[in-house]
Amino acid sequence: MDENRPYMVYLPPTYETGENTYPVIYLLDGDIHRFKGFVGVLESLSTGTLESQVQEAIVIAIPNTNRSRDLTPSSLREWKFKGRVLETFKQTGNAKQFAKFLKKELIPAVDTKYRTSQRRVLVGESFGGLFAAYTLIESPSVFTDYLIIDPTSLWDNDYLNLSLNAGNRDKKFNSRVYFAFANNSHLGDIGLTNYKWGSTFASSVIDNNDAISQQQYFENETHGTVAFLAWYNGLKTLIPTTE
Numbered sequence: 001m002d003e004n005r006p007y008m009v010y011l012p013p014t015y016e017t018g019e020n021t022y023p024v025i026y027l028l029d030g031d032i033h034r035f036k037g038f039v040g041v042l043e044s045l046s047t048g049t050l051e052s053q054v055q056e057a058i059v060i061a062i063p064n065t066n067r068s069r070d071l072t073p074s075s076l077r078e079w080k081f082k083g084r085v086l087e088t089f090k091q092t093g094n095a096k097q098f099a100k101f102l103k104k105e106l107i108p109a110v111d112t113k114y115r116t117s118q119r120r121v122l123v124g125e126s127f128g129g130l131f132a133a134y135t136l137i138e139s140p141s142v143f144t145d146y147l148i149i150d151p152t153s154l155w156d157n158d159y160l161n162l163s164l165n166a167g168n169r170d171k172k173f174n175s176r177v178y179f180a181f182a183n184n185s186h187l188g189d190i191g192l193t194n195y196k197w198g199s200t201f202a203s204s205v206i207d208n209n210d211a212i213s214q215q216q217y218f219e220n221e222t223h224g225t226v227a228f229l230a231w232y233n234g235l236k237t238l239i240p241t242t243e
Contacts, residue, residue, distance in 0.1 A: 001101045002206035006034070006063055010039045011114070012056035013047060016078060023057040023119035023239055026102065027141070028071070028128035030061025034227075038123070039112040041231045044227060046241075055239040057121070058114055061113070070098040071127040073134040073163070074156045085171075090158060095134050097241060103142050112179055118144065125149035125227055133160050133201065136175065145176040147234040152221050154190065160201045178237045179205075179215035180230030182223050212237070 075093030124132035129151030180204040184191030202215040
């Protein structure tokens with residue numbers, strides 16, 4: 001990446017008192033507020049507070065330094081939908097390099113410093129969900145589990161589905177995936193199409209997946225409010241204690 005990248009670490013309550021190894025959850029868009037919120041849900045669900053419904057886990061939160069650059073898989077100066085410019089960018093399309101940074105630098109550093117198991121969960125929302133879905137397509141074995149929240153499926157004229165269906169790509173997956181979608185119908189055709197394309201992508205992944213996967217639609221939540229329910233349901237789906 002040619003830059004220094006900070007990250008925040010959460011260790012579960014039993015980490016200092018035992019020798020167990022733990023799954024590692026990599027949290028994209030990892031600012032302090034999302035980090036605290038996510039860890040609060042995880043710790044509540046993984047301890048006796050809420051009857052230990054999910055496994056304890058280490059959390060690695062990765063703050064952004066250039067969000068549109070790192071989390072998008074293709075280069076666009078103008079992001080358009082049906083001729084309308086949705087947003088303009090200085091830099092996009094660096095997802096491949098960011099994924100390489102995670103695989104070659106961050107994950108090995110975390111595995112060296114902490115008692116980690118082979119279980120790795122990638123959590124991404126919006127552009128982060130787009131990046132997580134891109135990683136699932138291009139490098140599915142880097143993470144064992146994916147929690148993809150209301151991904152920006154509208155990116156680059158249905159990039160995810162076009163990429164998934166390109167050429168003779170092997171569509172088989174072996175990663176647990178939980179998709180959460182919000183109700184963005186208030187945005188009109190933009191919101192409806194984003195859900196349509198995202199749900200189509202999720203269905204293709206689930207239909208061609210040998211691991212437990214599902215998608216869930218939250219009718220009463222919007223893009224900005226769906227995260228907590230997605231974390232709650234996603235963690236219970238991906239890392240339950242009943243395995």
